[in-house]
Amino acid sequence: MHPIRKQRLQVVLLIVVASSVAVGLMAYMLGQNANYFFTPSQVLQGEAPENVRIRAGGMVVEGSIERSTDSLEVSFLVTDGMANLKVSYSGILPDLFAEGEAAIATGKLDENNVLQATQVLAKHDENYTPPEVADAMNKAYEMKQKEKQQQQYQEGYE
């Protein structure tokens, strides 16, 4: 082979190898660090994996916030209208965290289906609902409607 061609071939091969390694690594890291969002219903139906960082959220259930008296341990329930998921967290909750408002927690699910959160996010202004939560609530609502329809249908049939 002509020496210049040989050199070019080497360069091209190097670029191909380097970029495939880069792409592979990037895909792997994306897979490792992509935190999927699950609704409380999905979690309780066992769709969410245990011991993997996930995000879950919904509306904070009224009266469900339990604060420890001597530490910053706190637990609360989030709901999508269908199911309630217990979230446990230690630390300061965000400014706009409140009962009846939307919240999203990031953390790992333990064996009792409690989300051990390392981070809790609330909506960032008054008029905003996180799209994941809105979506979860809508899904749950649709499922309820479907069930109702089915029930009515069955009742009518009977």
Added chain:
Amino acid sequence: MIAELGHFALIIALGLALMQSLVPMVGSFKGYTAWMRLGHSLSYGQFLFIAISFICLATAFWLDDFSLKYVSQNSNTQLPNQYKISAVWAAHEGSLLLWALILAGWTAAVARFSRPLPLELRARILSVLGAISVGFALFLILTSNPFERLLPMTPMQGSDLNPLLQDIGLIIHPPMLYMGYVGFAVPFAFAIAALIGGQFDSAWARWSRPWINMAWVFLTIGITLGSWWAYYELGWGGWWFWDPVENASLMPWLAGTALMHSVSATEKRGVFRSWTLLLAIFAFSLSLLGTFLVRSGILTSVHAFAADPERGVFMLMFLAVVIGGSLMLFALRGPAMSKVASYSGWSREAMLLINNVLLVSSLTMILIGTLYPLIADVLELGKISVGPPYFNFFFVPLSVGLVVAMGIAVFSKWKATDSKFLLSKIPLPLAIAVVGAISLPFVLGDTDSGYSVTAGLTLLLSLWLLATIVIDLKAKIGTDLTRVAKLSHSYLGMQLAHSGLAILVLGVGLNAAYDEIRELRMAPGDSATISGYQFDFKGVNPVAGPNFTAYRGQITVTKGDKWVANLFPEKRQYNAGGQVMTEAAIDPSLARDIYVSLGEPLAEGAWAVSLQVKAFVRCIWLGGILVGLGGLIAATDRRYRRRKTLLENKRAEA
């Protein structure tokens, strides 16, 4: 009346921009001198009318004209005056108007300072800038009119500016950032004009350098300010979150940094020509992408985007036209621009190539990490957020490589460097760095926590870079300090910017190594000790501010027997929206910040309190400012102001 005047001025500006995008361009092909010259006056006119429009909107804010929808959504009679002005660019419509104003400003500056360039090229540059301006003016008028009225249902009171934005940082951060974003329109327009003409030589590259530098300086300062603002205003002491909004500003910065370095090789040695043009296209395209990501609502949700598609679709089309069109032009003309120039493996050109490869790799991985959740959502692969570990995994090693190469590059020479000479330069700075890395962590850290490897590696890296800079300066200056004045501004600027980066690296690494955070429950009279500082919680009192009421805590900080500071963190509730906000209290110094914020009230007068000792966090922003300052000094290099050389070249050609 004022609002209508502003709206009208905007429409006139659109007309002028339309003419500017067509007349000089056509003139440049037909050879009509008068048509080409018209670009200048059109640029000034356009700037004037957009400025009038902008002043009208600011006046509406000043006079609390809540009949304007935009004003009523973002202001309030109780809002302090300085925030009424900054509220102009607090939301979508106003920030686009600011974008357009700044674009018109840069365009007018190009018209004023581009005399050394051939008329044809000037006309085309102004035309391209005019075309971008048409896009933004149309976007404003068709989808995001800030002068839209709420009639006849005019509200008596506005719904207030988001309290997070009621801050000095947010008065200056967005204009700085936009100056940077939009500033990259100049090298972009230049690249397009050069591609159209099929000519790009060293003199042109020299002309474009100060423009690239200035845009980059503004962006650097803008990003630094943004980080600082997030640190003290968001209330929990982080300085970078790998949030898509932040990534949107970092990507054009990385492309701009690569461009700045590659254009220097193009100017000095005529190499990387087509690559430089491509980077100029990338830098501006990423600025547009950043604006699109932040402003279209696509980040909050793909569905929100689909629900109100008007704006998003316009921006997507605009992006497609700008990026697609310019890349098409590049594909047609770019290859013809390249010129074969030889350089050896250790030359400065090769070092700049390494710089570009590393920067563009960083950029690519950030781009993919930022867009992946959006793409996954569109394809219904689930709702994903990509966490900081992904970004750190790639960004940290790439940056380390960059700093290592930077130290060697300082000693390299154009065209070829003797590898023995280069190798002989390495031992001394390396020795300094190793000694520092081994010894300093014992001085800086807590004595009982032992040697920190993170701190050691950080010092190794940072001292390596600083030592190479000092050694190179010493070699150039010798013992006679007056020789500093004889060094070129671009050399001094480079060294200052690189030292700034070394300090920034120092801040980031030492902060990661020594940062102490504790969140705990504190009742009045309680105390806690972190990193040798004792925090005494005195309790919380209600106070009233101009447009909010607050609980103000008092925490006294002592070290040993010495008093350090009285800190007053606040929990504010804003009157207009009822929004609650944490206002952290900070005692700053170069080696550490003491950062205290209030969480929520607990039973029996106790509060959740966050206590932090943030080691060397100031170095991060100090470094950022020095980097920007370096770029500014480099932009004032005398060589860029020599007009005659260009004119003489032209005459010689003729």
